[in-house]
Amino acid sequence: MTDEIPLLGDLAVKAYETVLQKGRFDDQELATALGADITTVEEIRKSLQDLHLLSPSAPGRAVVPLDPEVAEAELVTPLEVEIGRRRREIGRIHEELRSLAADYRARPNGSPADVPITVLDDVEEVRREIDRARYGCTQERMSLQSGGGRPPGLLEADREHTLELLRRGVRVRTLYQHTARTSLATRTYVQEISRRGAEVRTVDELSERLIIYDRRIAFIPKERTGRQPPGAAVITEPTVVGYLARTFESVWQVGRPFEVEQQTAEYPQVAEEVRQSIIRLMALGLKDEVIARRLGMATRTCRRHISAVMEEMGAVSRFQAGLIIGRENGDVGR
Incomplete structure (x- = not known):
């Protein structure tokens, strides 16, 4: 179920x-x-x-x-399997990060040029490095694109780059947030690149953007501090790039295929996942603006979703909604 x-x-x-x-x-x-x-x-x-x-x-x-006992087994067994898988994933993350921490503490005191992580502040310089990595890519590009639908101008530029990779036989996989499905420009873009062989999926929440070429070089953005696009860190250290690639694979496995032709059939499940994410983030006491940013939607749209959730709960205030959510979570936990 x-x-x-x-x-x-x-x-x-x-x-x-x-x-x-x-x-x-x-x-x-x-x-x-x-x-x-x-x-x-x-x-x-x-x-x-x-x-x-x-x-x-x-x-x-x-x-x-x-038979209720048979029903119980049929419903509980998949959940127990998933819990076990999640626990193994948590253990793997702990093990690998602790290994990285040990390497970090044992590193020699070399110059910054010896460290295979370069932080670039200039956006144009970041673009040049991404272009260089794309030109040299021969196997696969993996990318996480957080923030919902993307501006048409950016999509047009990325369209040419993506089609170039596909013509060379490079595998292209991209993850968007569910809210990107509401963007006409994004749907049109996804439809075209999917017909050429790209694979696109969506999930409810992505923390940041990420691009990996051939599992050997990765780009992650710096924290945005103003209106200007942030710089990025260029990572070539194999252990770190490998970890980022495995993180991508983990999210990819739970993503829903972004099939534009079957958008109507997928909508109820996607909408429910977005709704559950809003409830979960409300339970954390996050502000509307933060929830909207986490889910890649406009604040006004997010507030409409929150109002619908509160009306469904019969809550007249965020405080009352929080109490109801907390009580329901407590009931589930007992």
Whole structure:
């Protein structure tokens, strides 16, 4: 299941107990037995089916009760597998970063020129270095593009660079945030490069931009301090570049393919992931502007999403919404 598992209310429990006695789930019979309307009964049936407590609906087949212990195993096992995978990933990150820390402490006192990390303040100089890396790229370009949809001018320039790489047989993989799907310019760009062989996915949140060429040279931006574009660090140290590439792969695995032709089919899942991210960031007490920046959307758009979430919760203030979220998280944790 990709959506949040529904909790059983008293009426749903009573419905399941009634179905156990009758041997099947009949909407009309259950509506009479429960004193509920058909719409409510249909929602209960779907909730019980989502929890694998009822067989799926199919023409000519009765909907019958299923074993809760089997349902529990079917629902919990994938979650336990994912938890185990995440724990192994955390352990790997700890191990590799501690190894880097040991190397850092053991480094000789050389000159800055001996350190394979160069920080460039001049944006034009950064572009020249990226061009040089692209010209020499023979295998793959990986990039994280945070911040939602990109300006048409930047996309046009990157379009030529990307098509050049694809013509040379270079694999191109790019990760955007989900909010980039709402940008017409970005969708048009993605559609064109995808037809030429590029692979594009989206996730709900990306912390920063990253470009890696051939797993040998990486570019990460400096922290922005004003309106001017920031410089960047150029990294050629193999251990660090390898770590950044593995980080990219980890995010890539959970990304959703950005298939423009199937945009409508993907929208409900993507919208729900964005909604859950907003709730999670609200629970952290972050301001609207920070949440918007983290999710790559305009502050005004973010506030509309937050208002919708609060209305859904029945909250009249951010403080009350925080209490509701905290209570729900506490219930889940028990």
